[in-house]
Amino acid sequence: MNSALVVFLKEVRESIRDRRTMINTLVTGPLMAPLIFLLTINTVVTRELDKAEQPLVLPVIGAEYAPNLVEALKQQRVEIKPGPADAEKAVREQDADVVLRIPAKYAEDWKKGEPAQVEIVYDESQRDASSSVNRLRGMLDRYGERSGALRLLARGLSPTVMRPVVIAERDQSTPQGRSGLMFGMLPYFFILGAFIGGMALAIDTTAGERERQSLEPLLANPVPRGRILAGKLMATTSFAVTTVMLSIIAFSVAGHFMPTERIGMVLTIGLRFLFSALFVMLPLAMLLASLQTMVAAFARSYREAQTYLSLLMFVPVIPTLMLSIMPVKAKLWMYAVPLMGQQVAITRLLRGDFVPFEALLLSFGCTAAAALVVYFVTSRIYHNERLAISA
Amino acid sequence: MIEIQDLYKTFASAGKRVVAVDGVSFIARDGEITGLLGPNGAGKTTTLRCLYTLMQPERGRILVDGVDVAADPLKVRRSLGVLPDARGLYKRLTARENIAYFGDLHGLDAATIKKRSDAAIAALDMADIADRRTEGFSQGQRVKTAIARALIHDPKNVILDEPTNGLDVMATRAMREFLKRLKGEGRCVLFSSHIMQEVAALCDRIVVIAKGKVVADESPDVLRAQTGEANLEDAFVKLIGTDEGLAA
Numbered sequence: 001m002n003s004a005l006v007v008f009l010k011e012v013r014e015s016i017r018d019r020r021t022m023i024n025t026l027v028t029g030p031l032m033a034p035l036i037f038l039l040t041i042n043t044v045v046t047r048e049l050d051k052a053e054q055p056l057v058l059p060v061i062g063a064e065y066a067p068n069l070v071e072a073l074k075q076q077r078v079e080i081k082p083g084p085a086d087a088e089k090a091v092r093e094q095d096a097d098v099v100l101r102i103p104a105k106y107a108e109d110w111k112k113g114e115p116a117q118v119e120i121v122y123d124e125s126q127r128d129a130s131s132s133v134n135r136l137r138g139m140l141d142r143y144g145e146r147s148g149a150l151r152l153l154a155r156g157l158s159p160t161v162m163r164p165v166v167i168a169e170r171d172q173s174t175p176q177g178r179s180g181l182m183f184g185m186l187p188y189f190f191i192l193g194a195f196i197g198g199m200a201l202a203i204d205t206t207a208g209e210r211e212r213q214s215l216e217p218l219l220a221n222p223v224p225r226g227r228i229l230a231g232k233l234m235a236t237t238s239f240a241v242t243t244v245m246l247s248i249i250a251f252s253v254a255g256h257f258m259p260t261e262r263i264g265m266v267l268t269i270g271l272r273f274l275f276s277a278l279f280v281m282l283p284l285a286m287l288l289a290s291l292q293t294m295v296a297a298f299a300r301s302y303r304e305a306q307t308y309l310s311l312l313m314f315v316p317v318i319p320t321l322m323l324s325i326m327p328v329k330a331k332l333w334m335y336a337v338p339l340m341g342q343q344v345a346i347t348r349l350l351r352g353d354f355v356p357f358e359a360l361l362l363s364f365g366c367t368a369a370a371a372l373v374v375y376f377v378t379s380r381i382y383h384n385e386r387l388a389i390s391a
Numbered sequence: 392m393i394e395i396q397d398l399y400k401t402f403a404s405a406g407k408r409v410v411a412v413d414g415v416s417f418i419a420r421d422g423e424i425t426g427l428l429g430p431n432g433a434g435k436t437t438t439l440r441c442l443y444t445l446m447q448p449e450r451g452r453i454l455v456d457g458v459d460v461a462a463d464p465l466k467v468r469r470s471l472g473v474l475p476d477a478r479g480l481y482k483r484l485t486a487r488e489n490i491a492y493f494g495d496l497h498g499l500d501a502a503t504i505k506k507r508s509d510a511a512i513a514a515l516d517m518a519d520i521a522d523r524r525t526e527g528f529s530q531g532q533r534v535k536t537a538i539a540r541a542l543i544h545d546p547k548n549v550i551l552d553e554p555t556n557g558l559d560v561m562a563t564r565a566m567r568e569f570l571k572r573l574k575g576e577g578r579c580v581l582f583s584s585h586i587m588q589e590v591a592a593l594c595d596r597i598v599v600i601a602k603g604k605v606v607a608d609e610s611p612d613v614l615r616a617q618t619g620e621a622n623l624e625d626a627f628v629k630l631i632g633t634d635e636g637l638a639a
Contacts, residue, residue: 003495003496003498006492006495006496007496010481010484010492010495013484013488014481014483014484017483017484018483209479212479212482213477213478213479214477214479214480214481215477215479216445216475216476216477217473217474217475217477217478217479217493217537217540217541218496219445220443220444220445220468220471220473220475220541221468221493221496221497222465222466222468222469222496222497223465223496224465385445385446385447388445388477389445
């Protein structure tokens with residue numbers, strides 16, 4: 001039997017007997033991501049729907065100056081409340097999403113047929129409040145339009161003279177596209193899965209083995225160090241791949257329980273997604289396993305390795321953040337960059353967009369090449385004679 | 392047979408080069424027990440690590456059964472059974488699985504591994520622990536398992552770094568008997584120790600190392616005669632120049 005295979009089988013057997021590693025690989029890694037995601041999206045969706053359906057609570061200052069306007073608002077299920085003494089303060093302190101202020105001059109201006117001003121006081125940075133603000137603005141606009149049309153009719157003019165241009169909106173985003181925007185962070189969860197799945201083995205097989213003083217006897221065997229490393233990497237990779245596979249499958253199942261249709265979104269998580277996602281994630285799991293092993297081999301102790309690897313975990317966030325802050329068009333070169341390629345490919349697959357096979361192949365090839373480079377660097381570290389010495 | 396010729400090895404320590412082994416030469420013959428005696432920090436472990444190819448010496452040559460360690464380290468490792476200073480086991484594997492792992496790494500077939508494991512388990516009197524996971528093993532049980540796995544490929548040469556370290560009286564006695572048995576089988580046994588009694592009781596030849604240099608390479612009787620001291624302890628102290636780091 002090939003000695004790398006011997007090392008691989010032993011590492012797998014030993015890890016299978018470790019309950020904590022198995023829980024991380026089979027449960028925490030794969031399930032954490034879909035669960036957190038499910039919770040987040042549920043909260044977001046439920047809150048949005050609640051806001052649209054519930055009556056809008058609106059503090060109004062100076063309601064007595066515009067009884068007709070207030071009455072019109074009430075008819076659109078707005079619950080009018082007496083306004084606070086200081087509208088700005090109430091908004092700043094989030095006592096109210098939005099406050100409507102009607103100046104005393106309103107009635108006078110209205111009677112003269114001049115533009116009568118009302119103020120809406122809100123805080124743009126309060127994302128929560130934006131749906132309330134938009135609802136109120138829409139109602140005020142419609143009230144204004146309606147009153148304007150009535151005035152034109154009273155003067156014998158057609159209300160259409162006020163509307164030389166009519167806008168008809170044709171939204172080109174597909175239902176999948178809208179969800180893709182929201183699910184842009186999903187690839188990170190898959191990458192995180194690979195990370196969690198391989199972490200215990202990466203540490204155990206290097207820093208852990210050295211700390212337990214079993215590396216020196218192991219290296220006294222007539223096996224080239226590169227083969228020993230290859231076996232260890234194969235074991236780490238296979239655990240990482242298992243976690244990724246389970247997390248993609250878990251997500252495919254969980255996706256059906258997400259209330260996405262209620263906000264007009266559709267996720268494309270069929271078999272095509274499953275296999276394409278696995279295809280691009282496979283070399284990434286290899287790359288991450290090599291990186292983790294390399295970092296853990298540098299560490300002097302188990303604890304130190306854990307610290308380094310926890311920091312390394314934040315590296316995959318970078319392309320995720322970059323792509324969500326600057327939503328650039330997917331270009332072919334992006335697939336060539338490890339992490340970014342996976343990010344772009346999985347996001348597009350989720351949106352139901354077409355990803356050419358060459359792009360998937362490019363992502364696979366480049367990430368696999370990067371994994372090989374890291375493997376060779378790690379193998380150099382493994383040939384350092386100080387590696388085996390624990391003290 | 393193990394031949395070490397003019398071995399030289401330094402380490403970087405706090406920006407300075409520290410000479411760990413400084414021109415060590417000696418021969419360990421088949422069918423003999425050779426003891427490497429010296430105080431802590433004398434260079435024993437470094438010498439042995441160069442021998443089993445974990446480290447590369449800056450100068451000097453090591454031959455194992457005529458094969459140069461630098462030229463063919465894999466072939467050398469195949470003919471060596473090594474019990475290093477570090478003797479960690481895999482705690483989630485049983486003693487038998489720990490032994491079999493090294494057998495697999497040597498490329499032995501399952502039947503041979505089974506046969507040799509059984510023999511080693513009987514010889515080391517460890518049948519009661521053979522199928523237990525090694526987590527929670529006593530120091531003695533750990534050493535037995537580590538020796539059994541080090542000898543699974545039936546090596547001609549056996550190297551042990553401080554084999555009785557941490558063992559109680561009974562386990563130490565058993566270890567000595569085992570070393571004699573290996574010698575009786577015609578093997579070349581080389582072990583290091585800082586315990587004089589042990590070396591005196593076992594060895595056919597004693598190589599005394601102090602500060603990285605060989606200060607004596609003789610049989611116990613010749614050593615006594617050479618130094619003019621009737622007991623070995625005084626002989627050693629005279630050779631090393633100090634009794635620091637030596638244990639009776």
